[in-house]
Amino acid sequence: MVDRVVVYDKFKEIMAPEEQQKIIDDNILFIPNRSFTSYVDMKEIEDNFRVPMFGNRSMLRSEERGEVKNYYWLLEKAGLPFPEKIEDPADIDSLVMVKLHHAQKKLERGFFTAASTSEYNEKAKVLIRQGVITEEDLGNARIERYIVGPVFNLDMFYSPLETFGTKNELIGVDWRFETSLDGHVRLPAPQQMTLLERQMYPEYTVCGHNAATLRESLLEKALRLGEIFVEASKEHYDPGIIGPYCLQTCVDKDLNFYIYDVAPRVGGGTNVHMSVGHPYGNSLWRKPMSTGRRITMEVRRAIEMGKVSEVFW
Ligand SMILES: Nc1ncnc2c1ncn2[C@@H]1O[C@H](COP(=O)(O)OP(=O)(O)OP(=O)(O)O)[C@@H](O)[C@H]1O
Ligand SMILES: [Mg+2]
Known part of the structure; x- marks a missing residue:
């Protein structure tokens, strides 16, 4: 499925003018992913990457947590729900996640946690x-209320070209497998207690994804989150x-969504839709609809409508 392979020693070599x-x-046409924005300097991408890139490149920076106008800032501006931030470790009074x-x-x-x-x-x-974190990073850590509940990545797509409805589509939903957390939860509690110190605290390294669906009454809420997010991003x-963009959410016992992370690009979990699609995107388009296919459809449409400049920024 790969037509031609170009191998660089470092990802950022792609930036060389030649x-x-x-x-x-x-x-x-270039479709940015997280590796691209992690390994190549953001300013370089914004100012010096001349390859036509699908999407709005000025939004990629919102994923950098050190930025002032990052996704937390945007969620707050939009009035979207996210896990409450705890300013001072001395104020921890119930389960939190330290990031x-x-x-x-x-x-x-x-x-x-x-x-x-x-x-x-x-x-x-x-x-x-153990060398897992440093004192300095700890000082800059974000401490937030832990949402006890399942995790859903909402894989959305906003089409500026669409003339029907809200133009916001839910292509699919995925959730993730994480080391070593998923190993921990498959052990009975007494066995967890026997783990050595170096095994005791799970890491959350994503190593796979699976497709999921939502309870029907949650679908409307999920779509609404996307619509509000799109409006705020325009502003x-x-x-x-x-x-494509991805709202990474947890759902609490009262069926409230909390957005703990936003990918302003193709979400990593959309791999699960490759070739087969997802019940939601497939139902909408009446054929297998992956995020990749949806992007190429949008490009084709933009060409046909003479609106290419509206989808490459
Ligand atoms: N407030 C929270 N309450 C409960 N679980 C959370 C919360 N925030 C994050 N998580 C869990 O922690 C994991 C990692 O979250 P997060 O998205 O912040 O990191 P990441 O996606 O692994 O990192 P990155 O976005 O930098 O690639 C998620 O799988 C999620 O299950
Ligand atoms: Mg994330």
Whole structure:
């Protein structure tokens, strides 16, 4: 399924003017993914990447948690629900998730959970000693209320070209397999208690995905979240989201969604829709509809409508 392979030593070599020229000469359209925005400098992508790139490139930066106008900022502006932020570890009074960089794995994060300030202090000490996190990163960590409930990635697509309805589609839903968390939950509690210190705290490294559906009454809420997100993105990141994006959510016991992360691009979990599609996207389009296929459909439509500049920013 790969027509031609080009191998670089480093991802960012794609930015070299002569490499870009080769890609442009081959009439290639670029679809950004998370590796691209992690390994290539964001400013370089915004200012110096000349290959036609599908979507709104000025939104990619919202995924950088260090940015002021990041996705948390946007969710707040939009009035969308997200897990409450705890400003000070001394205020931890119920289960929280602490989110920071993994000290060694560039793409991963060194998450941990704690139900009290003393548990926070204790775990932080162990993880620093193990080299999983650093003291400095801990100072910049985001502490947020832990949502007890299942996790759903809402794989959405916004079509600026569509003339019907809200133009916002739910292509599919996925959820993820994570090391070593999924190993932990498959052990009975007494066995978990026998794990060694270096095994005791699960990591949350995504290593696979699966397709999921939502209870029907949640579908309307899910679509509404997308519509509000699209509107807010138009207001704050002109011209707003174009094409695929992913709202990563948890659902609590009262069936409320909380958005804990947003990918303003193809979500990693959309691989599960490859070739077979998903019940939602397939029902909408009456054929197998993956995110990749949906993007190519949009490009084709843009060409036919003479509106190519509306989907490449
Ligand atoms: N507030 C929360 N309550 C409960 N679980 C959460 C919360 N935030 C995140 N999680 C869980 O933690 C995992 C990692 O979350 P997050 O999206 O922040 O990181 P990531 O997607 O692994 O990292 P990145 O987005 O940088 O690739 C998710 O699978 C989710 O299940
Ligand atoms: Mg994420």
